[in-house]
C-alpha cells in the first residue's frame with residue numbers, strides 16, 4: 001500500500017532534487033512548436049503587468065502568482081487585450097518541466113469550457129503563462145470564499161446557474177477524456193480551477209499536473225503509473241492506494257465539486273467538519289437553495305454526485321454519462337419549474353380578474369423534500385468525508 005508523504009498539505013509530491021543546476025537557463029533547449037501559440041518577450045510581460053505592480057496582483061497558488069495585464073495579442077499596434085499572466089515559481093527543475101508541459105498541452109486544446117492559452121514567455125530564468133482573463137474569478141469564490149467575489153450582483157448563484165456551470169465543466173472533462181487524440185487526465189479538478197467568464201461560463205484551468213495517456217482507441221480505462229499528485233480532499237482514494245491514475249480519478253474529484261456546489265461548503269474543510277458534528281442531508285444543503293431545487297432534480301443530482309465519489313473507480317460513471325445525467329437534471333428542474341409556475345398562474349388567475357405577471361422561479365412557492373430518502377447518502381457521508389488516509 002502506498003503512503004502519502006508525511007508533509008501532506010494541499011498537494012502531494014515526492015520531492016526530487018534537481019539533476020542539474022542550470023535548469024532555469026534551458027529555454028534554448030526547448031523545441032517548442034511556436035506556430036501553436038505566441039511566445040512573448042520578458043519586456044512585453046513586464047510592460048503588460050506594469051513591472052508586476054501590486055495593484056494588478058490577482059492571487060497566488062502553489063505553482064505561481066497571477067497578475068492582470070494588458071498585452072498586444074495580435075499584430076495590431078493600437079489594440080491590447082486584458083489577460084491573466086501567471087508568473088511560475090521556478091525554484092526547481094520540476095516546476096520548469098511542469099510549466100513546459102502545461103504550455104505544450106494547453107496550446108493543443110480548444111474547448112468552450114477550457115481556459116484558453118494565449119502565450120508564454122521563458123526568458124532570463126523566468127517562466128510565464130498568459131491566459132484569457134476571467135473577470136468573475138473562480139467558482140470557489142462564489143461558493144465559500146465569498147470575500148473574493150468580483151461580481152456581487154451574481155451572488156448567490158442560482159441553482160440553474162450552478163447546474164449549467166457543472167454541465168460545462170463535465171463537458172470539458174469529457175472532452176479531455178474522450179474528445180482528443182490522447183486521453184488527458186486533469187488530476188486537479190476542484191472549484192478553485194473552475195474560472196468564470198463575464199457570462200458565468202465555466203472554464204476549467206490548472207493543467208499543471210495533467211497527464212496525457214495513450215491514444216483514445218477503446219473504452220478501456222487508461223491506467224497510468226504516476227507519482228502521487230493532486231489536492232487533498234479531491235484526490236481519488238483509489239489512486240492514492242494503488243498509484244494508478246485513471247479517468248475515474250477526475251470523476252471522483254468532480255463528484256466532490258458537485259457536493260460543494262450543492263452545499264456551498266468546501267469539501268476539504270467545511271463538509272468534513274459538518275459531518276463530524278453529525279450534520280446530514282438535507283440540512284447540509286446551501287440554505288439559499290433549500291426549496292428552490294425541484295425534488296426530482298435534487299434526487300438525480302445527489303445520485304450522480306454519490307456515484308462519482310464511490311471508493312472503487314469501476315463503480316463510478318464515465319464523464320460522458322455524468323454530462324448526460326446532469327443535462328437531464330437541468331431538464332427535470334426546468335420542467336418542474338414550468339409546471340409549478342403554471343399551477344400558480346392558474347390559482348392566481350381564478351382569484352383575480354387581472355392577469356398576473358409571470359412568476360420568476362425565486363418568487364414561487366418552495367419545493368419540499370419529504371418524499372426523498374436521504375438515508376443512503378447520510379450513511380455514506382462519514383466514509384466519503386472522514387476517510388482515514390492510508
Ligand SMILES: Nc1ncnc2c1ncn2[C@@H]1O[C@H](COP(=O)(O)OP(=O)(O)OP(=O)(O)O)[C@@H](O)[C@H]1O
Pocket residue numbers: 010058059060061062063064065066084086115131132133134135137138192193195205206
Ligand atoms: N485566467 C485567469 N483569470 C482571472 N483570474 C485567474 C486566472 N487564473 C487564475 N486566476 C486567479 O488567480 C489566483 C491564483 O490562481 P492559481 O491558478 O495560481 O492558483 P489556485 O487556483 O488558487 O491554486 P492552485 O495553485 O492550488 O491550483 C486565483 O485567485 C485564481 O482564481
